[in-house]
Amino acid sequence: MHMNSAPHLLTEDRAEYERILDDALRNAHDRPDLAAVGQRLNSAQLRTMALNATALITSAASAEYENYVKVREEQRAPTADASVRNSVLAPAVGQAGGDDGAGFAAVIAVLAPVLAGTAAAIFLLVGYILKLLNPTPSFAETLLTAGWFFGAVTAAGILIAAVGLLLTALRNGATQVPAEEAGGEPDEVARAKEAWRHAVLERGLLPFLRAALADPSADPSSTTPPRHVSRIPKIGYSGPDYSSPSDGSTAGQRPTFTSPDFTSPDFGGPEHQPE
Template sequence: MHMNSAPHLLTEDRAEYERILDDALRNAHDRPDLAGIGQRLNTEQLRTMALNATALISAAAAAEYDHFVKVREESRTPTAVSAINSVLTPAGDDAEAGPGAGVGVVVTVLAPVLAGTAAVIFLLVGYILKMLDPSPSIADPLLAAGWFFGAVTAIGILAAAIGLLVTALRNSSTQVQAQEPGGELPDEVARAREAWRHALLERGIMPFLRDALADPSADPVSGVPPHHVSRIPKVGYSGPEFSSPSEGGSGPRPTFTSPDFTSPEFGGPEHQPD
């Protein structure tokens, strides 16, 4: 028993598979081998059959698809890592500042929060004391401290906003430089994608459509022309091959004899078993 793995398309690539299939059906009039579309099977029936046989058709371009997925994942990994690093540590010369850069980020984030909390507490207590008659002498210092921390809060929020804006501009400029002109995929990923598309079309979709049109027993409901299955690698498990008794050599068949059983001998009372 052996197993052949089927190249199940990732969710993000299923739409691309359908686009390639639709383009092939839309341009079928340019291919003489697909001239039979509409006589026995129409375009929609062929499309349904090809969608039902996605795993079988994709197996024809398994090597190209595996390479495309691998290259695409490798191209995405540095971007994700750099994005995380840009959030955790400043970019450029600031990254060489050592632990002080991390302390600066913490202070920038916590300063507005702490100052705002202190401002609310001092102002609230100060105005409550101010309502008393006579008001305690500590009310005015509390109000002054509250307004001071309020000003610190505003300055901290403004500084944090400026820092976020600078970081966003710096990261956007870095991202633009890392991308290819016109926002296209990197060259290696684009080549791998095009190789998979070509292999999927020429070795998978087109042979499937030709076989479906040429096979009179092709059933659009089942989705796979019978003799097309033998031309595409099998998917799943294949059981061992068994031959019927009439096949193979005509050697002697084994015979079985029942064992001989003898009943115990019984005698009279003088022959009782020990």
């Protein structure tokens, strides 16, 4: 028994196969061999037939697809390794610098300007209100001095927080994995993908569509591909060839059995001994 197996598309590549199919059907009228689209079978019916025969069609480009998947996985491996290294090194760097100390410093950097600014606003407001009184209370100047002091603390806290944020951004930018270029895919992966797309179109989809248009018995709702597909390898099983024996041959005759020939022993007395 013989079996021809077709490569199964990964889930992430099924959408790309549908895009190739849609492009072929959209540009079908630009090809003389597909000019019959819409006469007996329309684009929707041909699309259904091609989706039902995805494994059959993509098997024509199995070599290109295997190369595309291999190149893509090789390109993804360094990025995954870099991500793992960064995730492992980040906690180590944080522990080396002291997580508790860094967290406490961050809290102080955030709260100090807020608290100092609030205190400065209260002291200055109360101090200037007291200076409007006549006679002016003696502690009005003290409140104003304290207000300006807390104002200076607020300005210093904001400056320190800004410097801290800038240093953090620079440190994270140095350890960040570079993003892919605007093309979205490396050149090698893009070339392998384009080779697979071209092979699927030229050796798989177009012969399938031509066969479907030429086969008057093609059923759009059937999962069976058209009968006249000649350039696409068929997928399935071929049963063993059983042949009946020819007339006159001994292979077809039933075996015959003969019963054993039993003879009774010749018994006699002592006087009848055999000569």
